Amino acid sequence: MPFLELQGITKAFGQQQVVRQMDLSIARGEFVSFLGPSGCGKTTTLRMVAGFERPTTGTVSIDGREVTDLRPNQRDIGMVFQSYALFPNMTVAGNIGFGLRVARRPAEEIRARVAEMLEIVKLPQHAGRYPYQLSGGQQQRVALARALAVRPKVLLLDEPLSALDAKIRVSLREEIRALQRDLGITTIYVTHDQEEALSMSDRIVVMSEGRVEQIGSPFEIYNYPRTRFVASFVGTLNLLEGRVLDPDSGRIAVDGQEIVSARGLAGSQAGETRVVALRPEALSLQNGHLDHNRLRGTIDEVSFLGSVVRVRVSLGGSAISLDMFNQASVPPPARGAPVTVSFAREDLVVLDRA
Amino acid sequence: MKPNRIGPWIAIALGALYFLLPLIGTFEFSLRMRRGEYSFDAYQVVLADPRFQSSVAYSALLAVATIVIGILLILPTAYWIRLKLPRLAPVVEFITLMPLIIPPIVLVFGYLRFYNSSSFLPMTGNVRATDLLLTFGYVVLSLPYMYRAIDTGLRAIDVRTLTEAAESLGASRATILFRVILPNVRSAVLSGAFLTFAIVIGEFVLGSLLNRPVFASYMQLVGANRAYEPAALAIIAFVVTWGCMGLIQVFGRARYMARAEKG
Ligand SMILES: Nc1ncnc2c1ncn2[C@@H]1O[C@H](COP(=O)(O)OP(=O)(O)O)[C@@H](O)[C@H]1O
Ligand SMILES: [Mg+2]
Numbered sequence: 001m002p003f004l005e006l007q008g009i010t011k012a013f014g015q016q017q018v019v020r021q022m023d024l025s026i027a028r029g030e031f032v033s034f035l036g037p038s039g040c041g042k043t044t045t046l047r048m049v050a051g052f053e054r055p056t057t058g059t060v061s062i063d064g065r066e067v068t069d070l071r072p073n074q075r076d077i078g079m080v081f082q083s084y085a086l087f088p089n090m091t092v093a094g095n096i097g098f099g100l101r102v103a104r105r106p107a108e109e110i111r112a113r114v115a116e117m118l119e120i121v122k123l124p125q126h127a128g129r130y131p132y133q134l135s136g137g138q139q140q141r142v143a144l145a146r147a148l149a150v151r152p153k154v155l156l157l158d159e160p161l162s163a164l165d166a167k168i169r170v171s172l173r174e175e176i177r178a179l180q181r182d183l184g185i186t187t188i189y190v191t192h193d194q195e196e197a198l199s200m201s202d203r204i205v206v207m208s209e210g211r212v213e214q215i216g217s218p219f220e221i222y223n224y225p226r227t228r229f230v231a232s233f234v235g236t237l238n239l240l241e242g243r244v245l246d247p248d249s250g251r252i253a254v255d256g257q258e259i260v261s262a263r264g265l266a267g268s269q270a271g272e273t274r275v276v277a278l279r280p281e282a283l284s285l286q287n288g289h290l291d292h293n294r295l296r297g298t299i300d301e302v303s304f305l306g307s308v309v310r311v312r313v314s315l316g317g318s319a320i321s322l323d324m325f326n327q328a329s330v331p332p333p334a335r336g337a338p339v340t341v342s343f344a345r346e347d348l349v350v351l352d353r354a
Numbered sequence: 355m356k357p358n359r360i361g362p363w364i365a366i367a368l369g370a371l372y373f374l375l376p377l378i379g380t381f382e383f384s385l386r387m388r389r390g391e392y393s394f395d396a397y398q399v400v401l402a403d404p405r406f407q408s409s410v411a412y413s414a415l416l417a418v419a420t421i422v423i424g425i426l427l428i429l430p431t432a433y434w435i436r437l438k439l440p441r442l443a444p445v446v447e448f449i450t451l452m453p454l455i456i457p458p459i460v461l462v463f464g465y466l467r468f469y470n471s472s473s474f475l476p477m478t479g480n481v482r483a484t485d486l487l488l489t490f491g492y493v494v495l496s497l498p499y500m501y502r503a504i505d506t507g508l509r510a511i512d513v514r515t516l517t518e519a520a521e522s523l524g525a526s527r528a529t530i531l532f533r534v535i536l537p538n539v540r541s542a543v544l545s546g547a548f549l550t551f552a553i554v555i556g557e558f559v560l561g562s563l564l565n566r567p568v569f570a571s572y573m574q575l576v577g578a579n580r581a582y583e584p585a586a587l588a589i590i591a592f593v594v595t596w597g598c599m600g601l602i603q604v605f606g607r608a609r610y611m612a613r614a615e616k617g
């Protein structure tokens with residue numbers, strides 16, 4: 001049974017449809033990310049779970065109880081904001097203990113819980129500091145401790161790392177994930193950063209223009225995108241158009257060259273045009289295994305990125321990029337040279353929709 | 355280069371003279387009660403006058419009541435507008451400016467018409483009710499200053515996110531207002547309070563037309579009948595007013611320093 005459930009959620013601001021028909025079930029203890037470009041409705045959806053926005057239609061349930069009409073302060077949620085939103089007039093300890101004081105917990109319990117949370121977020125020396133005396137990363141840890149101190153049923157984070165430096169971002173995201181695992185708290189994490197979503201989540205909800213594009217594990221989302229949007233938003237991907245030759249055996253022609261998809265082309269008809277995706281790291285300029293797909297073309301461009309060399313190959317009509325490891329003994333190919341690109345049949349992903 | 359510098363200095367000197375000369379003159383005059391030497395006799399007389407003490411106490415009490423009512427009325431209003439109705443902000447701001455546009459004399463005649471002893475709510479018929487009416491009048495008069503001060507304070511913090519953070523932690527609206535918002539706009543509220551205090555202490559029209567023993571009425575009474583004491587009173591009133599301004603500066607500075615440290 002799902003722990004957190006969104007059923008038929010839509011949200012309109014005036015004429016503008018911001019969230020369209022969202023259904024989502026999240027299991028207890030699961031870490032789910034909402035991933036998508038700015039303005040696609042991630043924050044609005046999160047705010048409907050928190051209770052700051054009321055869905056135009058649909059229901060929200062947490063732990064078997066429908067909460068659609070409950071105010072945020074009755075929902076047992078913890079929320080972390082991009083801007084930290086610490087109370088400037090309170091110390092770190094005051095901030096962390098706020099929710100417990102509001103709930104009128106005994107003073108002794110509050111003191112113990114605050115100390116415990118300070119320990120967990122590794123700031124035991126900072127109890128008496130004020131927010132403005134802390135760095136951004138420290139402030140966000142305090143915000144996290146404050147949200148978790150009241151033992152909420154659900155933790156909601158809205159781009160919590162966006163305002164931080166790249167280095168702190170990486171270390172803090174590992175900390176958040178480890179903490180979430182330890183506490184086993186059901187979590188929704190909003191981000192527009194695909195690396196963040198891929199590295200942290202149990203499951204990712206990819207959103208675009210208020211719609212769910214795909215829901216799946218990071219592995220599924222990255223390797224088997226179902227739509228052109230997911231394919232292009234998550235990682236650098238080659239998208240090619242192909243004409244279906246034989247749906248049953250999975251044969252399809254790209255720029256007149258025949259290749260095969262191991263997963264078949266179920267549901268399409270001969271002569272139809274489908275979009276196929278290829279990851280740069282799946283491609284090779286070596287001949288590869290006998291039953292590999294091969295596409296002939298000429299080298300269009302070579303960019304040296306350090307440990308990786310990115311090569312663009314023109315296939316006539318379209319072009320694909322591929323990555324090869326830099327080796328000091330093997331100079332990169334020259335522009336204009338004829339080459340054959342090979343890849344496994346499993347790596348050819350045929351998208352559901354354009 | 356040089357004449358450019360002298361010009362502004364002359365302007366400043368003239369301005370200072372224009373401002374300070376009457377003050378110095380008044381102060382000097384207030385010290386001349388005793389023949390042939392300077393003394394604080396006039397101040398002693400004034401401070402010992404029971405009517406002075408009672409009028410100051412009365413006005414100060416009304417000022418405090420005005421401040422409390424003003425804060426209780428304006429803080430939640432300004433907060434709600436910032437939070438939920440930001441589009442109404444210009445309208446409300448304009449409304450709060452009305453007391454500056456409409457003279458107090460109009461206000462008081464309006465009151466006398468609406469609340470006279472033969473009206474449906476005869477507030478002027480009873481002393482306590484008149485005090486209440488006077489206090490509400492002061493709340494109206496101080497509205498532009500109080501609203502502006504509080505709104506400026508609210509603008510300096512992220513009202514919406516702080517509210518949502520507190521709400522997600524289980525806080526009710528009242529808790530949020532008094533434990534999260536108010537402490538963070540305290541210095542703004544205080545500066546509004548001192549301004550209000552200065553206004554109420556010096557207000558004459560409302561108090562005298564409603565026939566209540568306010569400080570300004572006492573000043574007017576003494577001014578009409580005595581020579582040196584009015585000068586002493588003027589200096590005392592001046593010191594009180596500027597004391598309030600000084601306190602605003604102090605609290606304004608404290609806030610500024612907290613922000614500067616942060617940035
Ligand atoms: N309170 C609001 N009133 C009107 N439009 C809003 C409001 N909140 C968000 N929107 C609009 O809804 C869309 C989605 O916003 P949001 O959920 O914040 O996107 P994201 O978090 O994915 O960047 C945007 O076009 C935004 O302008
Ligand atoms: Mg957002």
